Amino acid sequence: MIRIANGQGFWGDWLEAPVRLIEQGPIDYLILDYLAEVTMSILQKQKEENPELGYARDFPPLIARVAKLMRDRDVKVIANAGGVNPIACAREVRRLAPQLKVAVVLGDDIHSRLDDLLERNIFLNNMETGQPLSDIRDRILSANAYIGAFPLAEALATGADVVIAGRSTDTALALAPMVHRFDWKDTDWNLLAAGTIAGHIVECGAQCTGGNCQVDWQNIPDMANVGYPIIEADPDGTFVITKHKNTGGRITTDVLKEQLLYELGDPAEYITPDCVADFTSIHLTSAGTDRVRVSGIQGGPPTMFLKVSISYSDGWKALGTLVYSWPDALAKAKAADSIVRERLRNLGLEFEDIYTEFFGYNACHGPAARPPDDPPEIQLRIGVRGHDRKAVDRFTRELIPLVLNGPPTATGFGEGRPPVREVVAYWPALVPRDEIETRVEVIE
Amino acid sequence: MKVPLSTIAHGRSGDKGDTSNIGIIAFDEAQYPILAREVTVERVKAHFGDMVKGKIERYELPNLGALNFLLHEALGGGGTLSLRVDAQGKTMSAALLRMEIDVDG
Numbered sequence: 074m075i076r077i078a079n080g081q082g083f084w085g086d087w088l089e090a091p092v093r094l095i096e097q098g099p100i101d102y103l104i105l106d107y108l109a110e111v112t113m114s115i116l117q118k119q120k121e122e123n124p125e126l127g128y129a130r131d132f133p134p135l136i137a138r139v140a141k142l143m144r145d146r147d148v149k150v151i152a153n154a155g156g157v158n159p160i161a162c163a164r165e166v167r168r169l170a171p172q173l174k175v176a177v178v179l180g181d182d183i184h185s186r187l188d189d190l191l192e193r194n195i196f197l198n199n200m201e202t203g204q205p206l207s208d209i210r211d212r213i214l215s216a217n218a219y220i221g222a223f224p225l226a227e228a229l230a231t232g233a234d235v236v237i238a239g240r241s242t243d244t245a246l247a248l249a250p251m252v253h254r255f256d257w258k259d260t261d262w263n264l265l266a267a268g269t270i271a272g273h274i275v276e277c278g279a280q281c282t283g284g285n286c287q288v289d290w291q292n293i294p295d296m297a298n299v300g301y302p303i304i305e306a307d308p309d310g311t312f313v314i315t316k317h318k319n320t321g322g323r324i325t326t327d328v329l330k331e332q333l334l335y336e337l338g339d340p341a342e343y344i345t346p347d348c349v350a351d352f353t354s355i356h357l358t359s360a361g362t363d364r365v366r367v368s369g370i371q372g373g374p375p376t377m378f379l380k381v382s383i384s385y386s387d388g389w390k391a392l393g394t395l396v397y398s399w400p401d402a403l404a405k406a407k408a409a410d411s412i413v414r415e416r417l418r419n420l421g422l423e424f425e426d427i428y429t430e431f432f433g434y435n436a437c438h439g440p441a442a443r444p445p446d447d448p449p450e451i452q453l454r455i456g457v458r459g460h461d462r463k464a465v466d467r468f469t470r471e472l473i474p475l476v477l478n479g480p481p482t483a484t485g486f487g488e489g490r491p492p493v494r495e496v497v498a499y500w501p502a503l504v505p506r507d508e509i510e511t512r513v514e515v516i517e
Numbered sequence: 518m519k520v521p522l523s524t525i526a527h528g529r530s531g532d533k534g535d536t537s538n539i540g541i542i543a544f545d546e547a548q549y550p551i552l553a554r555e556v557t558v559e560r561v562k563a564h565f566g567d568m569v570k571g572k573i574e575r576y577e578l579p580n581l582g583a584l585n586f587l588l589h590e591a592l593g594g595g596g597t598l599s600l601r602v603d604a605q606g607k608t609m610s611a612a613l614l615r616m617e618i619d620v621d622g
Binding site for chain 2: 288357430441454457
């Protein structure tokens with residue numbers, strides 16, 4: 074049995090979690106997931122400004138903080154902290170923790186290869202809309218293929234203490250140590266599916282240990298000290314999800330069911346670079362306090378393609394708010410919304426989208442919400458998006474005047490004019506698997 | 518007897534681009550058939566109204582006593598494009614749990 078813990082569900086997750094996972098009990102592997110779809114574009118911009126950046130900057134200091142314990146307790150770290158510059162990330166880790174051996178997985182970044190791929194009729198059309206990539210070619214910020222578990226397992230085989238990847242899948246981080254230690258083959262689809270589903274369960278950190286849990290949330294103990302998840306994986310593909318003793322949170326079959334369904338598409342076809350996992354084969358059984366055993370998982374071969382994540386610049390947006398108090402708070406906010414829209418029309422401004430929400434009424438649940446009876450206050454929130462930056466900027470000047478020239482009792486304008494933000498959009502595509510060749514480099 | 522779906526089920530929701538994914542789970546797996554009977558694509562469509570511009574798909578996971586819904590074009594463009602406060606659809610499961618269902622059949 075090996076213990077694989079996840080200490081980071083996204084870049085920005087709790088800084089204490091990975092440290093506590095190493096300090097508070099036995100683990101063999103610590104995995105850290107840093108990348109969301111738009112993270113790569115932010116990192117690409119940072120790299121363009123400074124060629125030594127472009128990775129998750131929180132990661133090297135974290136490793137420096139736990140380096141001694143990693144050695145004392147024989148814990149290996151696997152992270153997709155490399156972003157668009159895994160080598161720079163690895164060098165910084167080595168600078169801060171020179172006693173550790175670091176391996177990087179390269180080959181996911183296809184930004185510089187796009188024209189070559191297009192010339193060879195690999196079109197990278199948008200998977201969802203079918204649009205050709207040429208529509209956005211000159212606005213592309215980053216392009217990465219999703220890498221599976223086998224290149225990460227190859228990196229572990231070098232004996233590295235720290236494995237750094239760029240755009241690996243979240244689930245591959247958990248599956249890689251199982252492939253490495255249990256010697257699973259690329260045709261062991263049921264086993265690979267099991268490891269993939271274990272990865273899916275833990276990939277959002279505390280979301281499988283009581284965080285964001287709707288069942289009995291008021292009574293989940295000690296969330297201030299919530300324990301992050303640990304997979305106790307066996308070579309036969311069964312595993313237990315648990316957490317360290319004396320930590321907060323809760324692990325039950327109910328908690329795991331919520332996380333299993335999170336960001337799920339067709340449950341019978343969960344497609345990864347390693348396999349296609351079948352969520353309808355999952356069997357959960359309680360195995361004691363804060364322990365759930367997962368078994369029965371089946372899977373099939375992966376597809377001929379790898380998913381590609383492309384980010385591109387797609388215009389500008391701004392969002393502004395005002396608060397209206399009782400009486401008639403909702404009616405005032407609605408009147409203010411009409412006035413703003415009429416003024417924008419009178420200015421001849423056009424947007425691709427203009428959207429209004431009334432906090433305290435329909436912001437979260439839209440038409441499924443019931444109007445409040447007599448609310449003490451309502452927050453008006455209006456957003457616009459478009460390719461004309463000047464129009465978006467003009468919109469940001471149309472809200473605050475309402476405090477004096479609109480319906481009564483408006484407040485909440487203390488932040489001033491809302492900022493105009495660049496929209497970085499996400500373009501999912503497919504690339505033939507044999508176009509992506511990964512390689513492992515050990516940074517000495 | 519009409520009750521809110523939240524009396525027999527819990528859930529979690531997330532996103533894939535402009536698609537909202539809503540998982541709905543029976544507290545008691547014995548009540549999964551009620552979920553499967555009551556929470557149909559048509560009723561979910563009516564519940565969310567013009568918030569969902571695209572099609573709705575439903576998948577069954579009897580092994581977990583759960584249903585998974587995909588609501589296409591439901592997040593105002595999704596991700597960074599969306600102007601909604603809940604651009605990732607985190608509260609969409611709670612929204613669906615407001616739906617009235619008939620537990621007697």
